[in-house]
Amino acid sequence: MTVFQELKRRGLIAQTTNEEAIEKALNEGQVTFYIGFDATADSLHVGHLLQLLIIKRMQMAGHLPIVLLGTGTTMIGDPSGKSDMRKMLTVDQINYNAECFRKQMERIVDFAPGKCIVARNGDWLMNLNYIQLLRDVGVHFSVNRMLAAECYKSRMEKGLTFLEFNYMIMQSYDFLHLFRTYNNTLELGGDDQWSNIIGGVELVRRAEGKDVYGMTFNLLTNSEGKKMGKTEKGAVWLDREKMAPYDFFQYWRNVGDQDVIKCLKMLTFLPIEEIEAMESWEGSQLNRAKEILAFELTKIVHGEEDAQKSLDAARAIFAAGTDSEHMPTTEVSLDGGKIGILDLLKATGLASSNGEARRLIQQGGISVDDEKVTDPAADIPSSAFEKGHIIIRKGKKVFHKAVLKG
Known part of the structure; x- marks a missing residue:
């Protein structure tokens, strides 16, 4: 060919x-x-x-x-x-x-x-x-x-x-x-x-x-025709200082089911015959395809070592939600010994505005240390950080660690 x-x-x-x-x-x-x-x-x-x-x-x-x-x-x-x-x-x-x-x-x-x-x-x-x-x-x-x-x-x-x-x-x-x-x-x-x-x-x-x-x-667009490459925090950068390899990996791990095969064809060097064989994959097989996509692209941009670390961390976090070594991390400050959940979601980049944060909570999409948050007015107290951090989960796949500033 x-x-x-x-x-x-x-x-x-x-x-x-x-x-x-x-x-x-x-x-x-x-x-x-x-x-x-x-x-x-x-x-x-x-x-x-x-x-x-x-x-x-x-x-x-x-x-x-x-x-x-x-x-x-x-x-x-x-x-x-x-x-x-x-x-x-x-x-x-x-x-x-x-x-x-x-x-x-x-x-x-x-x-x-x-x-x-x-x-x-x-x-x-x-x-x-x-x-x-x-x-x-x-x-x-x-x-x-x-x-x-x-x-x-x-x-x-x-x-x-x-x-x-x-x-x-x-x-x-x-x-x-x-x-x-x-x-x-x-x-x-x-x-x-x-x-x-x-x-x-x-x-x-x-x-x-x-x-x-x-x-x-063709421009890289999703199934809705919108340009890919945007997150709550902004563009998907190739510079590891602007976007950590794990975050880069997670972006591709979380692409839509309808987009993964197209991305594999357009963005990886995997044999086209191998990718075309994945077109019939469904369910958990599509999750495997997303892992392959994320690994291959992270390997191209950041090297095989970072790709493997990101894959291992993502699997561990998804399986248990406890391995936070390679999890994206944000330092946050408390006001009066607490931080509002809306402010926390904005500080970590999991939401871009109070409105978006409130919708995520009302839709049942936010958990802190495996406990679902149901009240948009909730505060996270300093006692929650006694172990050194808290783990915020958005949906089923996105995990983020928050630690207190210095």
């Missing part, structure tokens, strides 16, 4: 500019391709993970990736899928974030010489002459077509700034620059980047008279 066939069989490919030509190129020799990563935070998250795993698959098939760190495009901010303008970062912040990205990527992508090219688009975008850019690049873009692009539609109602309007031009120029510099002929990205990718393909064709291609991948 070729890499293109495998990407398709795993349900990864969303759109292509020319499927037949792309498949032919990938089958006949090494293709230089790129994926861009705007440095908007100091850690990669689950959305980036899908792209990194695709890079790895393409590497394993003998193709040459360009990992493009968006030190220039981040100065503008991608309006795709955003209702408000992105926060403007300084050059120092962007460069720091890009370096954090690079270090995290090394755990997944082979950065050995000849295996990968790491580029920073600030190296060329920051030095562009504006008038020259308008004459050489702007002449190839239709404003009418740009405004009709999906990436701008959500911003038009609230007001699209001229800054953001230039994002497509900058990303398209990246494709042109990488084509001229490295003979890059393929841009990959999430399906929310389709309009930007088409812009680059068209720019190379108009400016150089050459055919290049674009291919997007």
Whole structure:
């Protein structure tokens, strides 16, 4: 099975500019391709993970990736899928974030010489002459077509700034620059980047008279069509300092029954035949599939040792609810020798608001040290911490340890 066939069989490919030509190129020799990563935070998250795993698959098939760190495009901010303008970062912040990205990527992508090219688009975008850019690049873009692009539609109602309007031009120029510099002929990205990718393909064709291609991948969404990768505490980060390996493991252990097989196909390197055999699994077998998913992804991101520790801890906690060694932990403060259950749930990140905490309690979803909490006005006294901690359980699967501050 070729890499293109495998990407398709795993349900990864969303759109292509020319499927037949792309498949032919990938089958006949090494293709230089790129994926861009705007440095908007100091850690990669689950959305980036899908792209990194695709890079790895393409590497394993003998193709040459360009990992493009968006030190220039981040100065503008991608309006795709955003209702408000992105926060403007300084050059120092962007460069720091890009370096954090690079270090995290090394755990997944082979950065050995000849295996990968790491580029920073600030190296060329920051030095562009504006008038020259308008004459050489702007002449190839239709404003009418740009405004009709999906990436701008959500911003038009609230007001699209001229800054953001230039994002497509900058990303398209990246494709042109990488084509001229490295003979890059393929841009990959999430399906929310389709309009930007088409812009680059068209720019190379108009400016150089050459055919290049674009291919997007399905976004990681759950069975309800919502983007995956969010928790009560925020994004599912790849940085262990922002999200502990155990918490990362638990996120995947708790995915919905309808999502586990899709995630196994899209995010793991398990043989596709092995995953397809799981499609008939039900009940406790699905819990086993979730364990496999959580273990495989934790191993990819944090290493096999942390994956095994997380698996062992999760099994022990689920079986007895008493092994708290690897359990996520939060330090809490008491007020007058007690803490309200609503404040406790918010402090531990098990609920994001008083309203959510109250609903969890009223639905019977919260226990403290194996005793169900039924009163949203309940207080947890200092005496409950005599053993050094308390264990809060949310639902059947989520456990959290709370200890007193210093």
